[in-house]
Amino acid sequence: MAIDALVALLVAASVFCLTDGGVRLAIQFALVRRIGFVFTPKLIIVGDSLAAGCPWRKLYRLPFATLNLATGGATIKEIAGQIYRARDIRAPWLLVDGGLNDLLFDSADGEQIESDFSALSRRIGDDRRVIVTLMPYVADPAQTTRINEANRRLLKLCAARRYKVIDLNPVISKDGVRAADMTPDGLHFSGKAEQVWLDAVSSVIRFKNT
Incomplete structure (x- = not known):
């Protein structure tokens, strides 16, 4: 055997x-x-195109240590489906990213995003250690207030469920607008922004394991 x-x-x-x-x-x-x-992976990633395109394999030396289920264009409800797909895989960590597609393209307000994220959280087993990445600002300053409102609601939910939270905005944005070197198109992450994200996730996992 x-x-x-x-x-x-x-x-x-x-x-x-x-x-x-x-x-x-x-x-x-x-x-x-x-x-x-x-x-069995150490980290499962669910989310939208930001997570789908990030080189998560850099976090671990082993090729099978991460399982990336994220897909471009995914809404929060679709991300809940990604979580359900991994229900039988006992990875200790789950990273959740999402919400921008709901907010920017489906015109969801903060209340709807909160409701959908609450439903998503019910898909997560109690044995998972969860990291949630708040929605990053985009290049359009008109979206800043909406993103702030949605993130405020996500923070409240995460606190109630004791999820770890990563907020990339203080590093990759200024005054509510994504920095030019952190995005190729105003929405997605540049390689520099992805490395900021990888470093933040790595810090959370190392802190928890010490």
């Missing part, structure tokens, strides 16, 4: 490193279910 697991690990790691996207995700899901004690 140990030899079979080792062979599977070597083959899977080779294939995993040479593929991406849906193929990579399918391989990882299959391995978690077949040889969970070897391939």
Whole structure:
């Protein structure tokens, strides 16, 4: 059994490193279910395009330590579906990112975002340690007040549920507007902003483990 697991690990790691996207995700899901004690991730990521594009594998040396279920364009309700998809995977950490699509493209107000996030939280098991990233400011200052209102509500929910919270805005934005070097298009993260996010998540996980 140990030899079979080792062979599977070597083959899977080779294939995993040479593929991406849906193929990579399918391989990882299959391995978690077949040889969970070897391939169970340490961190599951759910969210929208910000999380989908971030190179989370930099957080750990092992290729299977993170499982990124985030997809571009996902709303909070769809992110809840991502959480449900990972319900049988016992990773100790869950990172949640989302809300901008609801706010910017679906015209959701703070009350709706709070309601949807509350429903999302009910998908999370009590055995998960949760990190929630607040919504980052965008380049359009007209959205600042709405983002502040939504984040205020998310903070209240996270405090009630004892979730860890990451607020990137003090670093990647100024006066409620995303800094030019932190975004290529006013919405998504530049490589520099992604590294800020990775460092923040790494700090939370290290702090919890000490």
